[in-house]
Amino acid sequence: MAEKKVFVYSTPTCPYCKRVKEYLSRKGINYTEFNVAEDRNAAKEMIQKSGQMGVPVTIIDGQIVVGFNQSLLDKLLDTQVT
Template identity: 40%
Template sequence: MNAITVYSTNQCPYCVMLKNFLKEQNLAFKEVNVEENPGIAQKLLDATGRMGVPQTEIDGRWIVGYDPNTIMKVLQK
């Protein structure tokens, strides 16, 4: 089982698209709202060098942005 965490904000259209994509694939995920947890932004910056959302962590691997193809490749390994 892959642990999927999506880091998002309330105003991010790509975050909505990403969450909808994961739901359509019947993939369970945990959502962390960066606006509600400002300290998380530093974690993202440390992990990926980027502040933008969405960012997705799958078993310690990071995918920056809305990138369904890469997400599916990571999940198939």
């Protein structure tokens, strides 16, 4: 199975972003991170793609997860880690 493309839009001060990134790392998932606090283009892109002005936004193969939603992340990644 091809590896899923995972993007995380986050800010350095956001605890839920940290949770998402830790969770992905724990599962051994590679992801590309955008710091929307510094990268204004990434911020615009995030708002455009997700319609959201809150972080974290995780995009998994085009599917959007808002916040740290473990069950939805699991579902989109089709893996289960306790």
